[in-house]
Amino acid sequence: MDKNYQKKILDLIRTDFITMNGGKNxxxxxxxxxxxxxxGLGFLFxxxxxxxxxxxxxxxLVPMMFQNEIKYHSEKMxxxxxxxxxxxxxxxxxxxxxxYIASALLxxxxxLISFKLKPYxxxxxxxxxxxIEMLAEISNNNMTGLGIFNLLYFGAYSVGLxxxxxxxxxxxxxxxxxxxxxxxxxxxxxKKETGQILFLFAIIMVVILGITDILPVRNVIxxxxxxxxxxxxxxxxxLLGAVLVTIAVFSSIYNYICxxxxxxxxxx
Amino acid sequence: xxxxxxxxxxxxxxxxxxxxxxxxxxADEATEKVVLPSGKDVRWFQLQMELTAKENTETNRLYAxxxxxxxxxxxxxxxxxxxxxxxxxxxPADENSVYEWGSISKTLIWVSAMQLYEQGKLDLxxxxxxxxxxxxxxxxxxxxxxxxxxLMNHNAGWQETTRPIWETDENAILPLGEALQAIEPAQxxxxxxxxxxxxxxxxxxxxxxxxxxxxxxxxxxxxxxxxPLGMEHTALNPAHSDNAWVQEQRKKMKSYQLFLGNCVxxxxxxxxxxxxxxxxxxxxxxxLMTYAQALVNEDAPLFQNPxxxxxxxxxxxxxxxxxxxxxxxxxxxxxxxxxxxxxNGATTAGQANMTFDLDSKTGLVVMVNEPNGNxxxxxxxxxxxxxxxxEKYISGTAEKAKLDGYYLMARSTYRGMLRFIPYLTAxxxxxxxxxxxxxxxxxxxxxEGHIADETAVILGKKIYPDGNSAFQQPxxxxxxxxxxxxxxxxxxxxxLSAVAAVYLMLIQHKLKKHGKWTIYQGxxxxxxxxxxxxxxxxxxxxTYAVLVSHQGGIPFTMGAVLGIVQxxxxxxxxxxxxxxxxxxxxxxxxxMLTVRYILNTIGCVLPIIAIxxxxxxxxxxx
Numbered sequence: 001m002d003k004n005y006q007k008k009i010l011d012l013i014r015t016d017f018i019t020m021n022g023g024k025n026x027x028x029x030x031x032x033x034x035x036x037x038x039x040g041l042g043f044l045f046x047x048x049x050x051x052x053x054x055x056x057x058x059x060x061l062v063p064m065m066f067q068n069e070i071k072y073h074s075e076k077m078x079x080x081x082x083x084x085x086x087x088x089x090x091x092x093x094x095x096x097x098x099x100y101i102a103s104a105l106l107x108x109x110x111x112l113i114s115f116k117l118k119p120y121x122x123x124x125x126x127x128x129x130x131x132i133e134m135l136a137e138i139s140n141n142n143m144t145g146l147g148i149f150n151l152l153y154f155g156a157y158s159v160g161l162x163x164x165x166x167x168x169x170x171x172x173x174x175x176x177x178x179x180x181x182x183x184x185x186x187x188x189x190x191k192k193e194t195g196q197i198l199f200l201f202a203i204i205m206v207v208i209l210g211i212t213d214i215l216p217v218r219n220v221i222x223x224x225x226x227x228x229x230x231x232x233x234x235x236x237x238x239l240l241g242a243v244l245v246t247i248a249v250f251s252s253i254y255n256y257i258c259x260x261x262x263x264x265x266x267x268x
Numbered sequence: 269x270x271x272x273x274x275x276x277x278x279x280x281x282x283x284x285x286x287x288x289x290x291x292x293x294x295a296d297e298a299t300e301k302v303v304l305p306s307g308k309d310v311r312w313f314q315l316q317m318e319l320t321a322k323e324n325t326e327t328n329r330l331y332a333x334x335x336x337x338x339x340x341x342x343x344x345x346x347x348x349x350x351x352x353x354x355x356x357x358x359x360p361a362d363e364n365s366v367y368e369w370g371s372i373s374k375t376l377i378w379v380s381a382m383q384l385y386e387q388g389k390l391d392l393x394x395x396x397x398x399x400x401x402x403x404x405x406x407x408x409x410x411x412x413x414x415x416x417x418x419l420m421n422h423n424a425g426w427q428e429t430t431r432p433i434w435e436t437d438e439n440a441i442l443p444l445g446e447a448l449q450a451i452e453p454a455q456x457x458x459x460x461x462x463x464x465x466x467x468x469x470x471x472x473x474x475x476x477x478x479x480x481x482x483x484x485x486x487x488x489x490x491x492x493x494x495x496p497l498g499m500e501h502t503a504l505n506p507a508h509s510d511n512a513w514v515q516e517q518r519k520k521m522k523s524y525q526l527f528l529g530n531c532v533x534x535x536x537x538x539x540x541x542x543x544x545x546x547x548x549x550x551x552x553x554x555x556l557m558t559y560a561q562a563l564v565n566e567d568a569p570l571f572q573n574p575x576x577x578x579x580x581x582x583x584x585x586x587x588x589x590x591x592x593x594x595x596x597x598x599x600x601x602x603x604x605x606x607x608x609x610x611x612n613g614a615t616t617a618g619q620a621n622m623t624f625d626l627d628s629k630t631g632l633v634v635m636v637n638e639p640n641g642n643x644x645x646x647x648x649x650x651x652x653x654x655x656x657x658x659e660k661y662i663s664g665t666a667e668k669a670k671l672d673g674y675y676l677m678a679r680s681t682y683r684g685m686l687r688f689i690p691y692l693t694a695x696x697x698x699x700x701x702x703x704x705x706x707x708x709x710x711x712x713x714x715x716e717g718h719i720a721d722e723t724a725v726i727l728g729k730k731i732y733p734d735g736n737s738a739f740q741q742p743x744x745x746x747x748x749x750x751x752x753x754x755x756x757x758x759x760x761x762x763x764l765s766a767v768a769a770v771y772l773m774l775i776q777h778k779l780k781k782h783g784k785w786t787i788y789q790g791x792x793x794x795x796x797x798x799x800x801x802x803x804x805x806x807x808x809x810x811t812y813a814v815l816v817s818h819q820g821g822i823p824f825t826m827g828a829v830l831g832i833v834q835x836x837x838x839x840x841x842x843x844x845x846x847x848x849x850x851x852x853x854x855x856x857x858x859x860m861l862t863v864r865y866i867l868n869t870i871g872c873v874l875p876i877i878a879i880x881x882x883x884x885x886x887x888x889x890x
Contacts, residue, residue: 142696223688223692223808223809223812224809226692226693227692227759227760227763230691230692230693230694230756231756231760233696234674234694234696234752234753234756235753239753239756239757239760243760243764246764247764247767250767250768250771251771253771253775254771254774254775254778257775257778257779258778261778261779261782261784264782265782
């Protein structure tokens with residue numbers, strides 16, 4: 001990537017930042033307050049609370065970043081400027097993923113400190129519920145507390161990354177769906193999403209029923225599950241974390257390529 | 269103490285217990301006061317049994333059925349039959365119910381071997397090949413002799429068999445010798461080195477008995493064990509045809525799997541074991557108790573000389589460098605509050621346990637029709653024999669020891685297409701928490717007890733001749749693997765390469781749909797490589813599915829198909845890797861295309877290494 005191209009991408013990111021900061025009553029304040037709320041709660045009461053943040057961010061990051069653009073229809077401006085659509089997609093994917101990773105890392109470290117120092121025992125006393133240590137115990141000590149912690153966070157961050165890239169793709173395909181939560185496009189998208197969630201839920205049910213031998217799918221699920229459990233047990237869950245993040249990266253690359261193709265064909 | 273509340277509740281329940289719908293023989297007052305090795309009396313044991321029976325309701329099942337027997341010397345202290353052997357037809361468990369012994373059957377081999385030893389017909393230290401037909405073993409990897417003691421200690425070096433050990437068709441049962449040759453596993457450890465519980469090894473010992481005596485093994489057992497003890501309700505051969513009554517009774521029994529308070533009906537589970545000395549005995553509780561009583565009897569009714577019985581229960585394999593036995597001529601030794609001897613067993617239809625204390629002559633026998641779990645199997649031996657006190661081998665402050673590293677189970681598959689399994693079941697000892705060093709390569713791990721507040725488990729450490737270390741636990745060693753993480757990463761990359769292949773194919777499909785797909789040098793071969801990676805992982809999953817659905821083994825033909833598929837995948841991935849590798853240097857192209865070629869080369873080479881290392885193609889000789 002030559003320097004001019006890098007500058008071009010950085011300029012586009014800068015433009016998006018200016019647009020993001022341009023409106024009044026934007027969602028940013030709400031997000032910052034929620035982040036502070038959950039961050040504080042998580043740090044003081046339970047590191048598990050920090051899991052809300054990646055999931056929230058994955059849902060709100062895209063609408064938050066582009067709310068002014070949606071409101072003032074400024075995306076049409078890009079059609080008049082000498083900008084390659086591919087570059088716009090690239091800059092926005094880079095920006096949102098970098099923002100997400102930065103916030104994820106910040107929360108991971110904050111909650112890791114909370115998990116290690118355990119301030120919740122000082123705040124709540126000896127009765128504080130240490131869910132992570134409890135889960136480690138339930139695993140028959142096959143996993144350490146840190147392993148469970150890493151697994152939860154890497155799992156949540158991976159899902160978050162996949163959702164963000166899917167949201168970005170959806171935005172480039174049809175930004176109108178983010179205009180109004182009650183728009184027909186949003187309803188259609190929500191329906192699709194509900195279907196996807198139901199599909200995911202069905203997969204989880206099949207896995208559960210398979211493991212318990214109610215459905216005859218156990219034979220195929222078991223080695224995959226064993227691999228996951230084994231990866232979760234070694235190196236304090238980092239190996240499984242790396243696998244989950246890799247899968248999320250595959251998914252993001254796929255969404256990125258789809259976004260380029262779909263945005264390129266879209267009438268602005 | 270977990271049981272303290274239950275005792276109080278049991279006592280309060282008082283007379284109510286007598287209305288419980290179980291068939292049990294209540295001991296007289298003197299018997300009730302007999303103190304068990306656990307320090308509890310028989311009355312307490314009986315109350316625990318019956319309280320659990322009371323908690324087992326139609327809406328909240330704790331078990332399907334169980335038969336429990338407790339004895340001291342010749343005296344039967346307690347027998348109890350709980351639940352139903354056929355819930356649908358409401359057939360209650362009673363003295364006529366027959367259950368499968370599972371691996372307790374192996375003790376018949378060890379007793380027979382000692383009988384022949386005392387007659388001078390069998391040398392425990394002689395190579396068993398001298399007793400077997402010439403060329404009996406086809407897959408031995410080491411020249412060291414395999415002795416009867418190796419078979420008793422489960423350290424002859426065989427891996428878990430990869431061929432099905434169960435038959436569902438009665439007519440397909442082969443004679444013992446042929447059956448053993450059909451399932452011969454690869455020898456993966458030097459004889460005498462690693463303990464790896466082996467059904468095959470035990471069944472070979474049964475065949476040695478047959479070869480030494482010139483008599484059918486089943487006939488030998490009837491003549492020298494069942495008949496002298498009056499065990500008229502036990503069958504031994506695979507289809508139970510050596511005892512028509514048992515065969516008939518066995519058909520009436522169903523097997524169940526407990527799930528969320530319900531008993532899931534598994535049917536009759538009439539699976540036959542052609543290598544039957546390892547686990548085909550089936551009979552009543554009373555017969556198994558008679559057998560166990562004979563083994564604690566000082567007069568040694570099964571031997572000509574009581575000293576042979578004494579020898580039978582001397583240790584042959586020990587924890588670390590200590591004198592704490594782990595195995596005594598095939599009988600497992602357990603450290604409860606007292607040292608016990610015995611064996612447990614599990615089949616596809618049920619489980620059984622036989623444990624006895626030679627000093628007090630107290631014994632416990634439990635039989636159930638559930639292949640997994642079960643309260644009676646899990647807790648009764650601790651109730652009868654107590655739990656190992658953490659202070660027994662450590663006085664004063666214990667030295668803490670942190671055990672690190674990853675350990676593979678010696679009882680697994682190290683050759684052939686199931687070679688990946690040990691890497692998915694490895695144990696990280698550091699996850700177990702702090703252990704305490706006892707000395708003599710002995711360690712103990714404290715944990716919460718069932719009866720006592722705290723108990724301990726003993727681990728022994730041994731160093732193999734090659735310098736590698738292992739931790740010993742009954743029935744198998746845990747072998748240290750220094751490069752475990754590298755191997756696990758290789759396997760993970762192999763699976764991830766298939767996930768990546770799926771995404772690449774999706775991207776390709778999307779590009780084609782939008783008319784943006786351009787054909788470039790080697791693109792078709794690269795796509796073929798992606799498909800091959802996916803197919804290879806699916807074939808691996810198929811291998812596991814076949815393994816589970818064929819009772820723990822892969823039939824030769826299915827293995828051959830899956831193995832050939834993996835070979836084809838290696839070839840296609842190889843061609844794809846070579847093509848993209850050549851393309852990197854062959855002509856001028858854009859930067860991105862070079863990256864694509866490099867990634868494809870790596871993406872194909874790593875799965876090839878994984879397929880070769882984990883021998884996913886190897887369907888023969890294991």
